[in-house]
Amino acid sequence: MQQRSEPIGSADYFGTPPWATRALMERLALSRSAVVWDSACGRGLIARPLAEYANHVISSDLLHYGHGEVMDFLAPEADAISCDWVITNPPFNLAAEFILKSFTRARCGVAILVRTAFAESRGRYEALFRDHPPTLRLQFVDRVVMHKGDPPDPDISMQVWDKKKDAFVLRKPSTATSYEWMVWDKTAPHTGTQTEWLATKRRDLTQTGDYSASKVFCEAS
Template sequence: MIPLNHRAVMAGRREPPKSLDYFPTAPWATRAFVRHVLPLLSPQPIRSAWDPACGEGHMAEVLRETVPAVLASDIFDYGRGYDVSDFLATGPGAPAHTVDAIVTNPPFKAAADFALRALALAPIVALLCRVSWLEGAGRYERLFRLRPVTLFAPYVERVPMHRGRWEPNGTTATAYAWFCWAADPLCTGIQMIPPGQRRRLTCPGDVARFAVPAAPSLLAAE
């Protein structure tokens, strides 16, 4: 588990295989979700959440700033102390927790599997995916036709995501949105996350907590 305000959380990190599609979430993007989307998914405060694709904790640790109880797990051991388990496993011993909400940034190729599994476990499910995840006849037949999204929440400003690390000054041409399902929502349809969140919700300690330290310069050692 990453301690709050820890200044060396990315030291000694383990690189996951590319097949896991690991693209960490910018901390400000999770805070924007908590501020603009999460309160619309339930008339009662959400007291517990589970991030089953937590990676190095970029999303789970930010959720812990607001949500009292946050569980975090991942199929890959990043060396952060989180539970190592396969969220998509079924049968005896499969991971399952009683929580108000499952909130995660799943691997793109397995996102539909994550959605279906999460919907069987929690009354509120929120997945951060590319907007293009809406497309595809196969995904529609398998998921959206039978379980239409309750709330679709796109970011007006782009959320930069980079494979294997969070880049504080990164840019992107890819659009992201939250795909949400809720049993008793306060709002349905489309809820756009307004611009200006990156500037407003980036905290001074985020780089120390979540960014991968730059490699030391060879010239500095001379």
């Protein structure tokens, strides 16, 4: 069963490793003039790498995590904002609602980071995929490690609580959860959903300063 690791006492969001956004943007190759909206921006971990590829990035979130405007993307107040693309990692239980709302706000396309398992369930099929199948499913080859709070550096060991040993142990961060980008490209002819693999290595897309220097404590399964 897929699950997300949750650090003790962290904010209620799963920060996206910046390399995962760079992998998407390298594939999409958007114009630098594109207006891109990260509508669940958290601490800006998607918005900042987006700004490496697009000159105008809008950032907002329901709560203030230190980056962007405070705004409920699903509320009527957000209707006044339009963009070329919505690119974001929404709360998992609201992802379908974010996608449907994004269709009305984005002129060119929508890209949403979701668990690979998001494609499952009859409820989501009937509410979303039956009438709005994605143009692209971009599956990561390297594992995208996300814990609750800021993402940990997968190459640096951190202290985790091991239930079996009843003690903290040093371990490199990992996750059992697989992620992908789902893309709806309004500018492309839709001839069915295409699946591709994002094969660029994580290390090749990682930059100095991408990860928080603070220690992360989480509970190991």
